Amino acid sequence: MKKRSLGNTGLEISLLGFGGFHLIEIPADRAADLLNTYLDHGGNYLETAASYGDGESEKKIGEIVKKRRDEIILASKTGVRDAGGAMEEIDRSLKNLQTDHLDIIFMHGVGDKADLESILAPGGSLEAAKKAKEMGKVKHIGITGHGQPDVLIEALKTGEFEVMMTHFNYFDNFNFPRLEKKLLPLVRERNIGTLCMKPLADGFLWQNVEDAFRYVFSLPIDAVVTGMNSREMLEMDLNLAAEFEPMTAEEKEELFKNAEELGDYICRQCADCSVSRKFGENIKGVFRMEGYYDRQMYDGRPRNPADYALRDRLRFWFGDKKLAEERYQKLEIKAADLLKKAAEFKACKYGLDVKNKLEIVDYKLGESEIMQ
Structure with missing residues (x-):
């Protein structure tokens, strides 16, 4: 599988990453089969969170990690905002994942300025992440966010985060245009590792999977991380990654014009509005x-x-x-x-x-x- 450099972390990450949330929906033996198949096809990024099934996702992934740790870039997330609680969650994640270190720990789901301030403040969860890094429990520190990206932009300007993950897809490109117009240029300028989640807009683009993945693979990001809970889904996504060819500007415009999810209702935020020059x-x-x-x-x-x-x-x-x-x-x-x-x-x-x-x-x- 194609690999890209993950910002300035020194890690080489596979184009398709495996998100662990949907592993809580299937038995452990099926989860193991999917994870092993993904790794066998050259994928190397496994991601989960302490909150996914209250550790169930981590435990299922841990059964694979203990056998194939050297093949994996392993990430988990903490939603706890104080240092003591975050360190406890990191330690629990390490135990669940059966490893002595995480390649990335994410400050997860940072929603607004107050949330970010609590992470950055003395005694906040960033303090725990830095301490865990000094102890060798964590290699890199990241941040995730959803929706309107102003808080992510503010967070990344602090220089505290080496990796960023948020949602990119051709639907939300027009709901949150600052994702591609402001956030992507910032992470590229600063060489921050950039991960895409929700390439199907939380499943909304399920009828147009091929174009949805090709669109995000074509963005200036390092990897696309998606949940896969069936063999059919995994094989489709692996094939899309293997056969990927970047979209041209003309092909993107064709997608924007004809995608049924955009239809004749979603505003495309055109540079020059055809409706009114004045307004x-x-x-x-x-x-x-x-x-x-x-x-x-x-x-x-x-x-x-x-x-x-x-x-x-x-x-x-x-x-x-x-x-x-x-x-x-x-x-x-x-x-x-x-x-x-x-x-x-x-x-x-x-x-x-x-x-x-x-x-x-x-x-x-x-x-x-x-x-x-």
């Missing part, structure tokens, strides 16, 4: 807040029960609703204001019904109490 930036700003709010998943359209349930489960997955509401109120021009200008708007080149979409945003974030 284009305002339109994009309003729709960007909708992306933060619920990933633009509620669009007022009837759907079958399975599709509705998936969208309803994922729309607030990253917990950025309050952030969206606060930032929306600070916008100088909101959806209600733009609706008064809608008669002047031109057609969106992606077919969005901008007036209808503004009405929905006003319902989500404005003063409208019912959807018009």
Whole structure:
């Protein structure tokens, strides 16, 4: 399998990484078969977290680690924010994983500025990670985050983290455009190890797996980490990694134009808005807040029960609703204001019904109490 340098860590990581969350869904013997098959095909990155099944994922991976440790870049995560608790969790992870060291320990799921401050403060979990590194229990320190990436950007500017993981995919690229426009350039500039999670947008892109993986493999990242809980899924992902050819700019634009998950509702955040030269930036700003709010998943359209349930489960997955509401109120021009200008708007080149979409945003974030 193709390998890339993991930032400045000195580690060479396989293009496809194995995420351990979904191992809690299957028996230990099936988990062992999948992990061994992955390693046999040249994969070398296994990642889990202390919280996955309260250690169950780590224990299943540990049965493989004890036999094949030298072949593996091994990572786990801690969500504890104080030094004492984080050290206890690191020690428990080492025991569960049957090893004397982790290649990477992640400060997991850093959600906002207050969360980051608690990690960085004296007596915070970063203090434990540094001590564990001095003791040889940990080789490198990383950080993970979800949703709007401002806190990750702030964290990486501190110089404290060698590896960063967050979600990249062609759907959330338009809900959280700073992921690719601001965060990726920063990690590349500083040579920070960069890992992609959620290439299928938490399963939302399940009908377009090949394009979804090819898209993220084509980004300037070091590896794509995904959960695999069946032989069929593992073999598909291994094949996609083995056969990967980078997307051209023309192929990306074709994907953005035709992907059914984007359809005629998701704002593509075009550099030059085709709807209005005067109000284009305002339109994009309003729709960007909708992306933060619920990933633009509620669009007022009837759907079958399975599709509705998936969208309803994922729309607030990253917990950025309050952030969206606060930032929306600070916008100088909101959806209600733009609706008064809608008669002047031109057609969106992606077919969005901008007036209808503004009405929905006003319902989500404005003063409208019912959807018009």
